[in-house]
Amino acid sequence: MFRVNAGDSMREHRVVNTSVNSELAPRPKSIEDTGIQESLLLDLMLKHLLGGGVLTKSELVMKMGISGGIIQNLLDNAKQLAWVENRQSTPDGQMRYALSHGGDEYAKQASAKSGYRGLVPVPLAQYTDICQKQSSRKNPITLEMLQYGLQALVLPNDLLRKIGPALNSSRPVLIYGPPGTGKSYLCRNLNLTLGDNVLIPYAIAIGNEVIQVYDPQLHHKVESTTSVNALDLVQGHDPRWIECKRPLRITGGELNAEMLEVQFDSHSRTYMAPIQLKANNGILLLDDLGRQKISAKQLFNRWIIPMEERRDFLSLQSGEHFEIPFELILLFSTNLNPNDLVDDAFLRRLGYKIHFDALDEPLYRRIWFQVCEEKGLSCSEEMFQHLLIEFHQRYAKPLIPCYPRDLLGIMADQMSFMELKPEVTKALITEAWSIYFV
Known part of the structure; x- marks a missing residue:
């Protein structure tokens, strides 16, 4: 998979109407209305x-x-x-x-x-209600939506027909296959298919305890096009809720068990939300499954109930337990054999298992020449065939989607250093291949 240049339409998002937000989270008019x-x-x-x-x-x-x-x-x-x-x-x-x-x-x-x-936190009950109403599954993804959202990626046709239904499912999705086949790259772009915005609370209150949810590094705020008087009691939605693009939270080898629970900072005396709470109403991608500081078996044991019942149970430092929605699209990506990670019972719970593999020649050619165009390089069909026959076929290297970007990147570096014309040659292919592959 490879991202090609896209027009402005790719960067446009369907915006939740302001009046809808006002109905979903009306501005409180009294202390009682705050729920706090x-x-x-x-x-x-x-x-x-x-x-x-x-x-x-x-x-x-x-x-x-x-x-x-x-x-x-x-x-x-x-x-x-x-x-x-x-x-x-x-x-x-x-x-x-x-x-x-x-x-x-x-x-x-x-x-x-x-x-x-x-900001003043919102009560847990209100958060639960709004989070469930904003579920991406309320508006199922269609093939047309998926094709539009991922139009800048080169994908095998059958892949869209597998991924689309998986995104509409309430079940987690496991994406597996060899390194470089575009698993993580695709997952990082799937939130483009969702397209709309959601309301994220700055913080939620559990009794008298406050957990901060809003994370500016994860939650990308949508700037309002209309000016609302902060002292007004009626106009606009509750400012305690921040309109953002649907979140995409990615975690890899750094994931540990503590990140799945409410975290208390003893120095600042504040609570921070776990990753699944921050990713609610969006996508949570656990990349490189099997390489985390927590084992895949421990991870699945922790999330058996959330994955099946769409709700999670958390606790505070005081020992108080509470329930939150588990309203997100949960993706796992791995280069390892799924059977080596967990047993059949866990794999069955994942629901969707989608395999990524090497490309056929037409798709590989398309990516190759698109990368050439992006980098301002010229490449003849003769040079492309030379690459296929003398290198891929000779050394039995599959047509992996990441190879064009990486090989042509090395060639572009060589051209810049040696002050060469931006043209792919046999010598440059040989040099790039010898540098890239061990």
Whole structure:
């Protein structure tokens, strides 16, 4: 498989309508609407004031993601408790607020219990409901959608007909075959077929504990084309939910058992979500299965229930257990023989096993000349046949999709170094082959 140059249509995503988001996650108008206990909201506001020193109501709105009306209620309550004081207003007339001595002491105590300082979390029940409503399986992928989403890749025709139904299934998918056949490369592009955006919570609340979910390195935020007043109670969706492209989380040999559980940082006193929670409503690819720090058998044992029941069970440092949706497309990719990884019972649970292999000559030729075009190299049919006969056939090397990119890349480096014309020759093929293959 190889990505070719694509037009702007490949980079376009179907955007979830703003009104749909507003119905899915309406902006809370009161403390009760947030679904979060007032004590947690007060603690969070005081911690923001502790970190910010002196803040206006508008600044608190931006830091907490709730309306100015709710912030005002919290400020009024904090004043009654003698935790917050008014300070001199800004030049444009905005009142500023700061902690009193007692509020400062209380905020430090709250920070010692939980270091979380971010947007107000959403309740677990709301997260579960919205996550399930945003499932990619609500809008099944069709052959046309798959062809459009992967139009920039060169793929055998029968492969699309195997992968498409697997993506619509609730079962995990195992992709296996020799190295270089494009398994990981295809998986990294499958989220293009999903196309739409989803709402990701900045954090979720389990009782009074907060787990941060939003990860800017994984969740690619979609910038809104319309301006919404943060103090407005009606317009736009709940700011605690961030509109993002469907996530694609890839993990390989670095995966260990701890990454599958809620992680607590004792230094910052914060909880971080496990990889499957961050990947919900998207794709989770476990690359190079069998080479992780956790064995394939341990991994499957951990995920038997999530894979079959679409729900996962997690726990906090206190020992409190809770349930989350396991609403993602789970892909495994390996170069190893699946029978050497796990027994038949586990393989049966995977549902879909898709084998990747070498290409036929027409597909290999197509990739070869597309790479030539991309790199600005000229190559005659005679040179391509020379490659096939004198090298692939002579040395019994299969037509693996990664070879054109790698071999032509070496040739381009040689041309640049030796100041040669951008033309593939027998000498360059021989040199690249000898460098690439051991």
